[in-house]
Amino acid sequence: MDRLPWTKFHWLVVVGLGVSWILDGIEIQIVSSMSGALQSPHTLHLTSAEVGATASVYLAGQVVGALVFGRLTDKLGRKRLFIITLMIYLLASGAAGLSFDWWMLLVCRFVAGMGIGGEYTAINSAIDEIIPAKYRGRVDIAVNGTYWGGAAIGAAATLVLFNENMVPIEWGWRLGFFIGPLLGLAIIFVRKSIPESPRWLLTHGRAEEAEQTLDVIERQMRADGIALTPVTAKDELAITNPPRLTLWELVNVFFKKYPRRSFLGFSMMATQAFLYNAIFFTQGMVLVHFYDVPLSHTGYYFFPFAIGNLLGPLLLGPLFDTIGRRVMICGTYVISGSLLFVSAWAFHAGILSAASQTLLWCVIFFFASAGASSAYLTVSEIFPLELRGQAIAFFFAISQGVGGVIAPFLFGHLIGGEDNPNPDRNPLTAGYVMGAVIMVTGGVIAWYFGVNAERKSLEDIAEPLSKAPPPEAANPTVQLR
Template sequence: MADTASTTGTAAVLDRLPVTGWHWRLTVLVGLGSFFDLYEVFLGGVLAPVLATEFGLGSTGKALVIAAGFAGMFVGANVLSVVADRLGRRRVFILNLLVYSLFSLAAAFSPNIETFLVLRFIAGIGLGAELVLVDTYLAEFVPGRVRGRMTAWAYTVGFLGVPLAALLGGKLVAKQELFGIDGWRWLLVFGGLGAVFVLLVRAMLPESPRWLESVGRDAEAWSVVRSVVAKVAPGTAVPEEPGPARTREDARGVGEVLRIAFRDYRRRSVMLVVFQILQTVAYYGFGTLAPLVLVAKGFEVTDSLGYAALSFAGYPLGSLASVPLVERFERKYLIIASALGIAVFGIVFAAASTVVLIVAAGFLLTAVSNVFSNAFHIYQAEIFPTAIRSTASGVAYSLSRATSVVLPFIAVPLLGSLGPVAVFTGSAVLIVVLCLDVGLLGPLSTGLSLEEVRGNAATEQ
């Protein structure tokens, strides 16, 4: 399958541009949207122990609180990532946050647990394709030589939402009520109202020229490129007319995309499917279970959320640390090394009995988790061509959300019956399998243009 942007087309122009304030503003605007996805992902673990008291929930009820948002994200990742390849990146960026903000605000006023779960599910649908679109959009706009670094910066902005979720959770739960409204409900109000602001700002984003070319809208693609060039490199010559016609293969549905992916990009497709099923255990396992693990160790809910907030500070700091690493080291090897770090620090956290060691291990785990996360988000956006990039990455990524739905129903009961050490040791075994998968089947991508990464697929068949 030929990619939609040739080395002499809009892709070449975008890749040659100097990195300026325009690129950084774009990165921040995209990263602000990921803030709410990541805030929401970890909010389930924060709310579970609180709502267990509020609504008298057992282990199944707590698992449902965590799983509801992930179930919606699974649906959204499958549906909205496909829509993004059909209708464009910009439109779905706006649709994502619109759905999330409306239903997050509605969930804040849920009268019972049943209503809460339904509204959390629908809000999750809105965020399902958010991170896939962050990866896709930046990969298609940012020059290849700094693609990893700038994507890592976008996620650094986004990951500020994780410790904030735990910190706000601890403060608001301790207050119980604020202006006559339960503290936990304010956590949802904050997410919904913040998303409305980002939604308004995101309306200013341009459409991806690579996507416009992929659907035959060449004149519009070059119009966007000329607009960008005028802002970042005035005076740079840009072709007035589109170049020679390119070979296209438009994917019209999930089935067609999967056929192309497993025919032309077989090894990397198999690698990504296996990876996404397992990466949830490595990444989301700690974030969603940490408050429950701390309660299981005998800490009060408010104390556990405070300790979790300290541990979760590793998420934005680890993301910041990844900025130089994602360009200096080959992405696939960085994924493997950081995943092994998650396994080790996870077992230490589970076995720790003192507050200092618990917080230290949790902090190191979350820090290395975001080296892992940023590396794989950059990686998954690099390994498929533009015409199927969002759909192929989104369908694979949805598997991680599906695993996230199932994980609480396995991990929460096991946490109660076998204890934290057994749960995190089991996770470590699965992480080793993940490392073998990436090491044996994953392609090299660091520093290459999207078209070069795509072209390397011929050697994998």
């Protein structure tokens, strides 16, 4: 797989699998903007606490879905799971638009979150195992960064859906839940044409299917006039049937066999999640509370913020494959953290306007977005293939637990009440400084503990657990080419 040139087959994989982050971006942005509509007596008439609970239960669903489906994708295969998880999301999100009370909405949001959480594990595993090593970094980072493309689409949709002059309030919120499923419904047909990962097939004793899958891919390329280099002896790897991974064996792999990599994965995921959720979930409150931006206008400031987040992974992604992982990860983390220091000083000094504050956020997250995407890339490529999905799920759950819960709660309290005409900037400034220190620390850890995985085969980065011992010790059952 790593010797193949970039072709339309790889574009099919990127489009078919990369849509997951776009769906999540659309979902979160639309739902975060429908609080007013959901509290209206013409809709579900929810309280503020009930609206907040719908967001929390979605994040909780993502964690549960990642952990459950992460294990299943390692056991049952990538393709089966990236079809199942997308179907779960489609049905649950569509059902949310038909909710008749708060409890039904909660259940639907939790199940939709499970689908998206499962998507992360299945599609990131498949992308890493199918995309050639030469392009793996830029593709994974760009795909993860498309979350912000989805968020921008969601923000644009809210300008119509929640404008009562265009869409009745009792219908706007319901229609919002159908945008993601409609996009996903179109993509599911593309996914059916994406093959199972040959790497997964081989390590699960299905060598013949793996060979057939690769033969089909190669025939398509040759039919397009593409000359392929032959497989050499150095590309072969003898493997046996994979071990049965119990929870205790997973703990041994993470913390006994790969303790440095586990510390790296935890640090990268937790630090980027803290910075992201601290700023993203309180951005609107900061604009309203400190810059007197009307609540109905905060969406306009989101567009440049989303574009900056989208451009970072797209433009910086190729450098992770050329300059290298450690340099780029450390650089993006440290630069974004340092810029947040500058932003904290300017915010405390009171020299920023809503526009200049947003501009600073755009620059900060141009780098932070690429760094955050590289965190997902890192945890998906530095562990053995047999537990790749579970590794992604484990560290994703940690990032959501740290960033998804602690950071928004903390920064919400640092912002303070809304009834003070001269709000105190000191607490939030201290929060920004803390976020900057955390992000810079993540970059330093990445420099010292990082893995030079650029342009390397996954099997060279982390040997499969099913790799056969020397010939004199055992008889291999499968040859991985």
